Amino acid sequence: MKTKHLISAFILGAMLGPGVSLAQDPTAAEGERLFRSRCASCHSVNAGENRVGPHLSRLVGRAAGSVEGARYSKALSASGFVWDEEHLQAYLNNPRQAVPGTTMSVSIRDAAQRSAIISYLRNISSETTR
Template identity: 50%
Template sequence: MNCITIFAPSTLESGHIKKLAAGLLIVILRLSPLFFPFAVAAQQDDGERLFRQRCATCHSVDPGQNKMAPNLHGIIGRAAGSLEGASYSGAMRSSRMTWDRQSLDSFLAAPSQVVRGTRMTAGVPTAAQRAAIIRYLESQSPD
């Protein structure tokens, strides 16, 4: 038997080829931000786009501008239900939560389960979308 016969595609099982291709694809995708930095910027822009699509009807990130829901500018580190001039449910005012990545992620996933009685009914079920929105909100801090 010679080397050509051993490694010829006809002798490899199709499952092995699929596994090799899948592994190569994973490596390429994980390394892509190193070679394509614009992909990282696109992810950041994705958070802003998702915020506009899913949150901006009720919330603003412009300082001092409350809509039917509180302004989210500088939300990281803020006590829930504490923004002056915003309208909150009694449940949110008495929740004793402070907004950070974890509390925002939990709340965005299932608002009415985290704060029973909240007025916010729409959640963001996809973890990747929640993470993108939270990154965007972090970028809107007053610092």
């Protein structure tokens, strides 16, 4: 019976497509929880609200080091890439290896946690561009 409900939820989620909210996406919901505990002390998800690090509103698809008024290392400002799944995975896993000279020191070594946080950031990126 449990499997039947899980399959139904999966099919419903697939039919809803990219407009699924955090409440309907368990990975993004877990990502929000992880973001709050691991990232929110330095980063906000509200546009224009920079903290120690830049805000992460509309992060996915944005040029690295491009938030107005945020403090960036020279290395990140000059990196020349756009934040996508691959760059986020590498950066969150080991920021100083991904961008030598970056000032971010916090890393998230657990791949499932990184993926959940990225799912959350992707979800809020798409929500704020609608």
